[in-house]
Amino acid sequence: MKKDEVPQDDExxxxxxxxxVKYAVDENGNYGTxxxxxxxxxxxxxxxxxxxxxxxxxxxxxKIEAGELSPLAYHMEKNIMDVGMLSxxxxxxxxxxxxxLELAGFNxxxxxxxxRYAEVFxxxxxxxxxxx
Amino acid sequence: MKIDFEHxxxxxxxxxxxxxxxxxxxxxxxxxxxxxxxxGLFFSHMPFIKVNGLPVTTYRIMPGDIFKKFxxxxxxxxxxxxxxxxxxxxxxxxxxxxxxxxxxxxTSVFYLPxxxxxxxxxxxxxxxxxxxxxxxxxxxxxxxxxxxxVIDRRMLIRARFAKGMPNTNGRxxxxxxxxxxxxxxxxxIKGLKYTAKDMGxxxxxxxxxxxxxxxxxxxxxxxxxxxxxxxxxYLGNIVRMQExxxxxxxxxxFMFGAFLQEASARLGNPVLHKxxxxxxxxxxxxxxxxxxxxRMCKDRADNLTYQDLADQLSDIGRKEILFFQSIHKMKF
Numbered sequence: 371m372k373k374d375e376v377p378q379d380d381e382x383x384x385x386x387x388x389x390x391v392k393y394a395v396d397e398n399g400n401y402g403t404x405x406x407x408x409x410x411x412x413x414x415x416x417x418x419x420x421x422x423x424x425x426x427x428x429x430x431x432x433k434i435e436a437g438e439l440s441p442l443a444y445h446m447e448k449n450i451m452d453v454g455m456l457s458x459x460x461x462x463x464x465x466x467x468x469x470x471l472e473l474a475g476f477n478x479x480x481x482x483x484x485x486r487y488a489e490v491f492x493x494x495x496x497x498x499x500x501x502x
Numbered sequence: 503m504k505i506d507f508e509h510x511x512x513x514x515x516x517x518x519x520x521x522x523x524x525x526x527x528x529x530x531x532x533x534x535x536x537x538x539x540x541x542g543l544f545f546s547h548m549p550f551i552k553v554n555g556l557p558v559t560t561y562r563i564m565p566g567d568i569f570k571k572f573x574x575x576x577x578x579x580x581x582x583x584x585x586x587x588x589x590x591x592x593x594x595x596x597x598x599x600x601x602x603x604x605x606x607x608x609t610s611v612f613y614l615p616x617x618x619x620x621x622x623x624x625x626x627x628x629x630x631x632x633x634x635x636x637x638x639x640x641x642x643x644x645x646x647x648x649x650x651x652v653i654d655r656r657m658l659i660r661a662r663f664a665k666g667m668p669n670t671n672g673r674x675x676x677x678x679x680x681x682x683x684x685x686x687x688x689x690x691i692k693g694l695k696y697t698a699k700d701m702g703x704x705x706x707x708x709x710x711x712x713x714x715x716x717x718x719x720x721x722x723x724x725x726x727x728x729x730x731x732x733x734x735x736y737l738g739n740i741v742r743m744q745e746x747x748x749x750x751x752x753x754x755x756f757m758f759g760a761f762l763q764e765a766s767a768r769l770g771n772p773v774l775h776k777x778x779x780x781x782x783x784x785x786x787x788x789x790x791x792x793x794x795x796x797r798m799c800k801d802r803a804d805n806l807t808y809q810d811l812a813d814q815l816s817d818i819g820r821k822e823i824l825f826f827q828s829i830h831k832m833k834f
Contacts, residue, residue: 419623449612
């Protein structure tokens with residue numbers, strides 16, 4: 371990659387905060403660094419990953435509205451976690467987390483466990499019970 | 503409490519932290535040198551290990567191993583610690599800062615609020631340096647950023663005690679002894695030979711240059727095997743690992759080219775300069791591959807097929823094997 375080929379395809383993924391460093395050669399083939407505000411293929415695949423996450427969040431929301439899942443499922447997906455990761459953060463079994471993802475299991479939760487879940491997601495217990 | 507620490511922006515977190523920490527302790531090492539001496543460049547495709555349902559493709563050795571190899575080859579001694587509780591981890595950090603020691607540590611980018619939202623996944627192997635404390639705020643040199651940042655104690659604890667792959671367990675490290683008489687040339691040759699051997703000669707299909715051909719054979723069938731939509735996710739993941747923040751472009755191949763040039767100058771070895779230009783060309787091929795994958799993911803690929811992408815990869819694979827074998831055979 372030549373220095374003048376270092377891509378500047380800014381799609382604001384860096385939120386204007388910084389440019390990343392790329393290694394590239396000058397006209398004599400000597401290496402140096404150049405700042406890059408983004409590259410289209412990178413932007414494409416990064417957006418692709420987020421679309422996938424957002425899709426899951428929306429699907430989960432629908433299932434919650436239909437009473438198939440508890441609001442916990444929404445916060446889990448929104449925080450890009452799965453049952454395994456959430457169980458590690460909570461230090462409880464995967465089976466228990468799965469139980470709490472169901473509405474019945476969630477409604478039985480005591481205040482202490484609700485609070486721990488809320489802490490994991492860095493929200494209040496009230497927020498934990500909602501899907502916003 | 504602020505240690506006089508020079509923050510320099512880098513392409514990759516681990517090599518950047520090595521470079522910045524070493525310079526602080528009087529050893530002037532560029533980022534590409536850290537990559538080369540630490541044998542950071544690699545390739546592996548492991549379809550049976552999946553993260554978020556997608557097979558792992560990596561362009562580098564395991565997180566943390568660049569630092570370990572770098573230390574071994576230079577004789578730099580490091581203190582490495584992990585902690586059972588955040589309290590202990592933060593107390594130890596504070597104690598180091600009090601002694602004037604900048605501390606490297608492992609964090610999860612998910613909990614680093616100063617990073618742009620789009621990059622905050624549960625990636626638990628991000629290296630940063632903390633070099634001061636003001637009230638409840640810690641001063642952070644995050645190598646991928648242009649300027650130093652600040653993070654409050656609460657979020658730093660979250661970042662240092664992230665769960666998943668791997669659990670960060672408050673891991674931190676700092677050099678305890680940086681020898682004054684390091685023979686950098688010997689370290690360069692050791693690092694280079696190791697990379698050349700692994701990339702050029704490992705007979706297994708999932709590691710080294712051969713794994714690129716192996717990935718090619720998988721890519722050729724992605725659309726038939728997984729269907730059009732799923733196949734795009736598989737492709738996207740390959741490109742993310744190659745290009746997303748921290749490789750300096752083309753999955754570390756360009757940074758490696760920069761290393762070869764520096765090595766050539768230091769060792770007075772013109773062949774390595776030629777090799778640098780060779781890997782730069784291969785890096786350009788990696789970039790073209792990523793570009794075409796991006797088009798494929800966006801349905802802008804016209805007549806491009808998965809077989810075409812696989813052919814590109816096979817060619818890169820053949821060239822990388824020959825490239826690293828030729829370095830492996832070099833006498834220094």
